[in-house]
Structures are given as C-alpha cells and as structure tokens.
Amino acid sequence: xxxxxxxxFYNRPPEIVARELLGKIIVRKLEHQIxxxxxxxxxxxxxxxxxxxxxxxxxxxxxASLYKDAGHAYVHGMRQYFLLDIVTExxxxxxxxxxxxxxxxxxxxxMKALRGIDVVEHLASGxxxxxxxFEINKELDGIDITNSRAPLYIEGESDSDPSLRIEKxxxxxxxxxxxxxxxxxIKGNPYVSR
DNA sequence: CACCAGATCCTCT
DNA sequence: GAGGATCTGGTGG
Numbered sequence: 001x002x003x004x005x006x007x008x009f010y011n012r013p014p015e016i017v018a019r020e021l022l023g024k025i026i027v028r029k030l031e032h033q034i035x036x037x038x039x040x041x042x043x044x045x046x047x048x049x050x051x052x053x054x055x056x057x058x059x060x061x062x063x064a065s066l067y068k069d070a071g072h073a074y075v076h077g078m079r080q081y082f083l084l085d086i087v088t089e090x091x092x093x094x095x096x097x098x099x100x101x102x103x104x105x106x107x108x109x110x111m112k113a114l115r116g117i118d119v120v121e122h123l124a125s126g127x128x129x130x131x132x133x134f135e136i137n138k139e140l141d142g143i144d145i146t147n148s149r150a151p152l153y154i155e156g157e158s159d160s161d162p163s164l165r166i167e168k169x170x171x172x173x174x175x176x177x178x179x180x181x182x183x184x185x186i187k188g189n190p191y192v193s194r
Numbered sequence: 195c196a197c198c199a200g201a202t203c204c205t206c207t
Numbered sequence: 208g209a210g211g212a213t214c215t216g217g218t219g220g
Contacts, residue, residue: 043201052201062216077215081202098201128202174201195220207209 014044035107055094081128
C-alpha cells in the first residue's frame with residue numbers, strides 16, 4: 001500500500017514542508033501511464049511579508065487555490081509553462097511550496113516523448129520542465145492531492161529521512177525577496193536545476 | 195481595451 | 208551571462 005502524504009503533513013510552515021518534501025515520491029496518474037519521480041529541489045513561499053509570494057497582493061481569480069487547505073495543488077502559468085505549488089498551512093493562509101526539480105523514476109520514455117529530449121538529467125530539472133514531463137496543467141489547479149483517487153499525489157514517510165544531505169540558498173528566478181533562504185535541494189543530486 | 199510584469203527555458207557567446 | 212520567445216492575468220484608463 002502506498003503511503004500518501006496526508007493533509008497534516010502539509011499543514012505546517014512552508015519552510016518546513018519544503019525541506020521535508022525532499023526525497024519524497026511524486027506520482028502522476030494518467031490514462032494509460034503512471035509517471036513517478038523523486039523530489040530533489042523545492043522553494044518555500046510565505047503567507048506574510050514575502051513580496052515574491054503570489055498571495056502577497058491579496059486573493060484574485062488566478063491565485064484562489066493558494067487559499068485552500070493544506071495539500072491542495074496551485075498550478076499557475078508562467079509564460080509558455082506551468083508551475084506547480086503545494087499549498088501549506090491552514091485554509092485562508094496563502095503559503096506554499098514550489099516543486100522545482102524531480103529525479104525521474106518511472107515512465108521515463110513517456111517523459112522523453114513529452115519533453116522532446118533524451119537526456120534524463122534534463123527531463124524535470126526545473127519547475128516548468130517538470131510540469132511538462134508530468135503533464136501538469138491548469139486542469140489540476142485546486143485539486144486535493146492527499147488521497148489515492150487524485151491524479152497527482154506524493155508518497156513517503158511522514159517523518160524526515162536523517163540520511164539526506166540537504167542544502168539551502170536564496171530563491172532563484174525571481175526579482176523580489178530573492179534572498180529569503182527558502183530554496184532547498186538534495187546535496188550533489190544531478191537532477192537539480194541549473 | 196492596452197499595457198506590462200512575471201516563481202521559465204533554450205540558444206548562443 | 209545575456210537576450211529573445213511567447214502567454215496570461217491584473218491593473219488602470
């Protein structure tokens with residue numbers, strides 16, 4: 001039986017969830033395919049005082065999913081790409097964790113076809129690339145990812161893995177509040193972005 | 195309705 | 208490390 005991360009796992013501060021999501025397995029169930037990967041890089045976005053967070057300017061139609069309960073997906077468009085956040089903390093608190101990079105484990109040929117490249121290290125080594133490889137789009141915006149019926153969920157033990165070597169830094173790819181030390185990744189992992 | 199910024203990616207240099 | 212491609216939502220007139 002898969003051990004799907006429950007609401008309680010996500011109902012914590014984003015800096016904690018971002019760190020704890022490293023090493024977990026993200027699963028995408030498609031019509032005729034299951035795609036799986038190991039989360040190797042994340043970024044936290046705070047509900048308060050974080051100018052880079054999408055909830056900073058208040059609730060709008062675009063970021064409405066951010067205000068849902070912990071464990072919901074927030075998918076938004078960035079130029080030609082989609083990006084996936086997982087909502088953290090309580091209902092109404094717009095904090096989240098961005099999935100920045102994933103190590104492909106299953107459905108690799110499928111991912112190669114979607115991405116149009118053969119280099120496994122580059123299939124999901126960035127938030128936009130990951131969403132292409134896992135076929136994540138606006139249809140998944142706002143869904144609850146804490147149960148096995150969902151087309152997207154994350155598996156793993158709720159307690160952290162002490163053997164993981166984790167590094168952190170300021171966030172990348174943004175202009176405001178970039179110095180917040182909320183980017184986490186697995187040290188030395190070849191599937192991390194940049 | 196027009197304008198513009200933005201949590202990216204890819205191709206050069 | 209720089210620049211361009213290219214898309215959507217938010218804001219203001």
